[in-house]
Amino acid sequence: MERLIEDIYRTQSRRVLATLIRLLGDFDRAEEALHDAFAAAARAWPRDGVPANPFGWLVSAGRFRAIDHIRRRSRFDMSVKDIEESLYGSFDETEIGDVELIEDDMLRLIFTCCHPAIPADSQMAMALREICGLTTEEIAHAFLVPAPTVAQRIVRAKNKIRSAKIPYEVPARDELPERLDRVLHVIYLVFNEGYSASSGDEIVRADLTSEAIRLARLLAGLLPHPDVSGLLALLLLQDSRRAARRRPGGGLILLANQDRSLWDHEKVREGLGRLDGAMRNGEVGIYTLQAAIAAEHARAEAPEKTDWRRIVGYYDLLLSAHSSPIAELNRAVAVAMVEGPEKGLQLVDAILQAGELENYHLAHSARADFLRRLGRKEAAIAAYEAALRLCQQAPEQAFLRNRISELSGAAER
Template sequence: MSAESVKARVEQVYREDSRRILATLIRLLGDFDLAEEALHEAFFVAVARWQTDGVPANPRTWLVSTGRFKAIDVLRRRARFNASRPLLIAQLEELEQADWSDEDVEDDRLRLIFTCCHPALAADAQVPLTLREVCDLTTEEIARAFLSAPATIAQRIVRAKAKIRDAKIPYQVPSLAELPERLDSVLRVIYLVFNEGYSASIGAELTREDLTREAIRLGRLLVELLPEAEVLGLLGLMLLHESRRPARTSANGELILLDEQDRALWDATMIAEGCALVERALTLRRFGPYCLQAAIAAVHAEAPTAAQTDWPQIVGLYDLLLRALPSPVIELNRAVALAMRDGPLAGLTVVEAILARGELLDYHLAHSARAQFCRQLGRVDEARSAYQRALELTRQAPERRFIERRLEELQ
């Protein structure tokens, strides 16, 4: 293969499999930083070696093996200056002879999520650590998503890694007895991963399919482990949202709102599976926020047109959701449904009350919703001001272009 084609193949493998490979290296090496160094060394070697030897039949296995050997070399060099290292090296050398399969690699990402969400870690570190290690988001991207300083996020991640290492937190999926109490944080993280893929916080593209696909895969694994109502609800919710992907952007990448989407482009297979999961979850009668959000998504999915959407039912479901999970973001979403049922003034009243409380002031969608309601009511100056504030807060290119078009329309 030519140097260019090998480089392209290596880049493809990195995009598709680097986080699975990293998860396995973390399990084998027991050290986040050493595993990350080994990962990059393995891909560096691949660029040169695959040109002469050809691309291996299983690139992922080859890269894990190469990364492990590189890590052992690093530890051998360190052992010359540290008498405590030889025992660790001996343990790693035993791993050289151990057999492991692709099934182990697939499960490693779920193991890594449970490790990153271990209750021994600070709650405000669990999500950033997972997004960094499992999803390969940069510290800056995570900081923007959480409206925090990059240095703050970096510090949380460093402390969490040190805690995992020093406390010897096990790298495993909990036992069935432990699983229920560990589940909430893992569901929260998987949904955050999905959301970052469904509506990227920054960048030229509206979505990141690699993240939504991975979140759905992890959701399926959790359903196999523990088919509780909220697990079923989360998987159903993700599938129902993902079913709309083909219709969410135009051919040239421009954002299309839900009520303007071509519903013929929605994935009927995903909708059927998602709705079946929602029905199954609701029959268990132990449902919570994920089931309720999935039920709302199912009402949207089953409506033949935007005009035929059952808005009273959606408002009712949001009322239940707000009682189960009070949140200004959920209140904002309810305001949009309320406006569809009762008119834009009803929605605007709720949004302005949220902002008056000092909540969602830095959330661009709150200002976009206010702008839309003002626009519908003919309050042009207020709409323009709200769109301009939303534009200041938006870092996602298609959303920025959408807001800019709205501002041009107002002129």
């Protein structure tokens, strides 16, 4: 039962939270109610059994416990009575079963986190906290900033929502375009955290990748736009490889070694179709360019048939539109496939010397791979060890240890 409740928390807690925010009208109150609801489930479900609708049970339990907290913590004066009545009055039991309302709650949460009154860095930190459920430390690792900085950003965002009375809603259609870039970026971050979890025992968090794709579909219905189509294409093409990325025991399988028959070819077809539509409709955005890169891998029947020169060209376009050290790193890997590992090593060394990716384990891992391919075993081992010190995901840690072990054995011979 404990494992089941943990699974429901992992897959449903963010949606429960989004609905509680709508019903309770306050982020902090909703977060407290969420934890109270799961604590109640841990007590009641082993005794009474799991309810037919766990989501509805948790929402109801969290809401009523929020009301109980208000009663216990405050004198029953008029202000408290007003709060209590607003909580009761805003609730209709049928809302818990209203799929459209529940799905909209996640979009409401994203648009609230991305309100233009909130600073951009606070938007991203709050979105990853509230939508992905990441800890402050995990968000800090993702953004390569100190954990206290992330905590301050989240507090500032919540205070701004409260003080400015930012509405918890999807904006009117004419207001959507001005918020689009930030909302797309949040969905992209949600997917990335699911596709390659920043920490933990799993390579992929399918609950987050599926949620990101679902939200992108909802957004495409609200606002047909080439950038939305480009993002949805990217997510579908990337997610199509999910089943081939891990071994039965949970180990990591690199793209070049994946069994391509395990790829989800229905997602590939849809992704390519969405990409085609995005490429034909207006200016090509950064997500469309990334989707075009993913499409080159999807079209290749075998790793050696990948058109790496075209991929390098797409990275050049991407960097001209939006400079990013991560994109520079990915371009270096693609260049190495065209011009050899020595060129890739030069590019990665320059990126690391610039300092922005000094604490990013994949930069050191890429450098280690180039050194390994060049036969520089001792230097490769040192680079893999640097990557291992920075990596927080168990399957990637195991992969890096295996590389170090293989090279250490080769060096001894």
